Amino acid sequence: MQNTKSYSWWSREQRPYTFAEKVADSIVHLLGLIGAAAAGSILLTLATTQTAPDAVPALSVYVGTLLAVLGISFAYNLWPVSPVKKWLARFDQAAIFLFIAGTYTPFLAVIGGTPVGMAMTTFVWGASLIGVALKLIIPERFGRLAIALYLAIGWSGVLVFQSLAQTLPETTLWLLLAGGVTYSLGIIFHLWEKLKFQNALWHVFVVGGASLHLWAVIDCMVIHRL
Structure with missing residues (x-):
């Protein structure tokens, strides 16, 4: 039997995931990918043709x-x-x-x-x-x-908050903050490896944070420039 300690840094599994856990994680990833591809395409199309070509x-x-x-x-x-x-x-x-x-x-x-x-x-x-x-x-x-x-770089934006607040729409700032909080809370589940469905739950927070930040980009680059 392979020694778990020899690959624990990259497997991130203290226990084997069940089939149901893998299915749930797959669904979360697929929904995230489909949503990101669709929204990202719309964002780039509108920015290129109308609101923010630069x-x-x-x-x-x-x-x-x-x-x-x-x-x-x-x-x-x-x-x-x-x-x-x-x-x-x-x-x-x-x-x-x-x-x-x-x-x-x-x-x-x-x-x-x-x-x-x-x-x-x-x-x-x-x-x-x-x-x-x-x-x-x-x-x-x-x-x-x-x-x-990850957290230090992710939250480093507070160092230039004043400059961003003077430039970005208020709704964009709130969406950025909400996304950062969502990512940070999700780390609880990322570390809680013994919890059932912890990996899927962690990725729910990842997709949630990414979705909020994607909406912030759309809000800033498209909605407020129409």
């Missing part, structure tokens, strides 16, 4: 990282324990860093011409790329410290 590069980065993180997560979480899953784990955890930076990109683009905006963009992408490198090269030594870094 922001299309930033929006493309955002939508691309959103689909990547959901797609890689789907593949990793549903793949059986094997050498392939071990590699998927690296990409799954690295993609989270890219997604955090990608989510910030459309909003930082709005204040991108300012010293604050440029400094924040440099910090977010710099820290995220360092996280990507660590997860790809030495993931077994990074461990759950990555969660703290």
Whole structure:
């Protein structure tokens, strides 16, 4: 029998998931992917043709990282324990860093011409790329410290809150805050591995947070520019 400790950092399973748990997790991922693909396509189409053609590069980065993180997560979480899953784990955890930076990109683009905006963009992408490198090269030594870094980068927007508040619509700010809180609460289930359906519940919060942030982007780049 394979030693659980030898692959615990990448399997994230203290116990084998039941068939029902895997089905539930698959449904959550599929709904997230379908919704992200549909809403992302609408966002890019409207931004390109009507509301924000200048922001299309930033929006493309955002939508691309959103689909990547959901797609890689789907593949990793549903793949059986094997050498392939071990590699998927690296990409799954690295993609989270890219997604955090990608989510910030459309909003930082709005204040991108300012010293604050440029400094924040440099910090977010710099820290995220360092996280990507660590997860790809030495993931077994990074461990759950990555969660703290995810949260630190994710909530670093409070450092430029005043600049964002002066530029972004109020509803966009509330949606951003709600998404951040949703992600943060979901970490409880991510760590609560002995709870039945914990992985599916964690991904419900992930999809929920991503949906709120996607709506924030649409609110900022489309709705308030029509």
